Amino acid sequence: MEDQPEHSVSNEKSTAVGERQLHRGDYGAETELQRHLSTRHVTMIALGSSIGMGLWLGSGKSLASGGPVGIFLGYILAGSMVWAVSHSIGELAVLYPLPSAFVQWTGKFVSPSAAFSLGWAYWFNYILTVANEIQVTSVVMGFWTDDLPNAAWITIFWAVVTLANVFGVKVFGEIEVVGASIKFGWIIVVIFSLIVTSAGGAPGHGPIGFRYWNSDPFTHGFKGFLSVMPTCIFAMAGSENCGLVAAETRNPRRSVPRAVGSIWLRLSLFYILGAMMVTINVDPHNKDLFGQSGTNASPFVIAYREARLPALAHMMNAVILISVVTTGTIYIYSGSRNILGLAHLGMAPKQFKHADDSGRPWPGLVLSIILGGGLAYLNVKNSSADVFSWLSNMTSLFTLFGWGMICLAHIRFRHAWHAQGRSDSDLPWKSWTYPYSAWWGLIWCMVLIVVEFYLAVWPLGLPPSAKNFFSNYVSVIAIVVLYLGARTYYRGPWWIKLTDIDLDANRRFYVDTEIEKVPEKGLRGKAEKVLGFLFN
Structure with a gap:
């Protein structure tokens, strides 16, 4: 190497960046994040992180577009995908609890180019979701008063979600548990x-039963059913956050595994049964x-207002407000950790690597807060429903890409595990659903990306136009541009060879005696016992 010209060494370095990262295993396992979150936190974040306006408000838009049967089937399909993705996350997060988890799994098991495009796509996803949650607070508050303009409500709740993140990981965890x-x-x-x-x-009306199911099950036919899928995907996005918080758990x-095991409860209670309640009560x-x-x-x-139950209507609106705020909080948290993981991969400026003594990654946190809150002001000059449609369509495509890459990384991980002569019995935790769930999630993600292309070209109730197409499908264009740009930079093979994957790099090793300390006294201990009863 000493006899080689300087420019030759430089060229060799520039064309082998991806391979150097791969073989050195530089995936940011050791960061400045602190392990302050417990099983209670992870379980409740998995249960509640995606319960926001997608369910409470977006289900109304889906009901009008797809009808009662359309929205019900949409949530069942989206729920099956979340269930599949969660099992892939569970197996990978136990073995590789890394910051920016699925980005680093993709870089480890698929390719650096795919990890780069996924990481930045998901960061955009988090920022757009924060904006969407904050901007809709004006709609929620409009149920009680119109005295303040939309911009005022956006500013107030932007400050609230900011404070929930700046007080540290422990405060954030407790807020999410309460929410x-x-x-x-x-x-x-x-x-x-x-x-x-x-x-x-x-007192408001007589029996309704399944009147709306019988009279108009699909309000706009099959196309109407397809149109509810972006909102359903947007509403159910967030369960993957349990993979992100694994890096900060003891x-x-x-x-x-407890968080993954609770997914069925959230899917059946929050979405499927919740959606059914809407369909049997609201025209x-x-x-x-x-x-x-x-x-x-x-x-x-x-539903409560038409039933003449004003107290429950007010309580429902208050819960919606809490849901929107806590969901915005978790997505600011996720965005800051995602960009920290990208920095440790060398895919974001090195300044984003750092966190303070309390585990707060300030550079990523500040950037996520400013951009997420700033985009919420789109509501000021546009209707909330229009902003919701734009942002939820973009985030649903980013989410589908993310879910698909999680499933693909899981499949590639298992193939590498077997190719290197290892047994499934060596895994600290394995999903009983593999390989069927991983393939189910991956295939449906690809199918729905095609479906959203169809809806972008021929939108429901609108004529085809370039504006409608780009406003609804720009996420895929961004993903393609990011991927091709990364391919140009990293070069190398399209896929990492299974035999070249270092399965022990940045892996978490466990011993049989390693258990988490569980509080035995006080409210905290009682909460642990209740959660253990529910989810074990």
């Missing part, structure tokens, strides 16, 4: 109370549904 507990408890109230109202047990082998042609010509209210609020 998820409220959402989890309230959805049980919603299910039982709306069954009663549908049966005619409220014992991922204990906490992550899909109700003009007050979010996105329609009326008051743009949540379908759950409409």
Whole structure:
């Protein structure tokens, strides 16, 4: 090497960046993040992190577009995908609890170019979701008062989600636990109370039953059903955050499988049964549904209002507000950790590598807060429903790409594990659903990306136009540009060879005696016991 010309050495370095990263295993396992989150935190974040306006408000827009049967089937399909993706996350997060988890798994098992495009696409996804959650607070507050302009509400709740993140990981974890507990408890109230109202047990109207299912199951036919999928995907995005927080948990082998095991509960209670309650209580042609010509209210609020149960309508709106704020909080958290992981991969400026003594990655946190809150002001000159549609369509495509890459990384990991002569019994935790769930999630992600292309070219209720196409499909264009740019930089093979993957680099090793300390006294200890009873 000493006899080679200087420019030859430089060229060799520039063309082998990806391979150097691969073989050195530079995936940021050791960062300045602190392991302050427990099983309780991870479980409740998995339960409640994606319960925001996608369910409480977006389900109204989906009901109007797809009808009662359309929205119900949409949530079942999206739920099956989340269930599949969560099992892939569980197996990988236990063995490789890395910051910016799925980005680094993709870089390790697929290719550096795919990791680069996924990492930045997902960071955009987090920022857009923060903006979407904050901007819709003006709609929620509009149920009570119109005295303040939209910009004022956006500013107030931008400050709230900022404070929830700047006080440190422990405070953030407790806020998410409280928020998820409220959402989890309230959805049980919603299910039982709306069954009663549908049966005619409220003063506002007589029995409804499945009247709307029978009269207009699909309001706009098959195309209407397809149109609900972006909102369903947007609503159910967030369960993958349990993979991100694994890097800041004391014992991922204990906490992550519990979080994965609770997914079925969230899917069945929050989404499938919640969506059914909407379909049996609210007319899909109700003009007050979010996105329609009326008051743009949540379908759950409409159900209580039409049943003449004003107290429950107010309580429902309060829970929606809590949901929106806590969801915005988790996405700022996720965005800051995602860019930290990218920096440790050499895919973001090195300044984003750092965190303070409390584990707060300030550079990524500040950037995520500023951009996420700033984009929320799109609401000031556009309707909330329009902004919701733009942002949810973009984020659903980013989410589909992310879910697909998680499943692909899982498949590639298992293939590498076997190719290097290792047994499944050596895994600290393995999913009983592999390989069927991973392939199910991957295939459906690819199918729905094609479906969204069809809807971008021929949108429901609108004529085809370049503006509609780019506003709805720009996410895929961004992903392709990011990937091709990374391919130009990293070069090398399209796929990392299975035999070249260092399966022990940045791996978390466990011993049989490694257990997480569980508080035995006080409210904290009682919470642990309740969660253990529910999810074990």
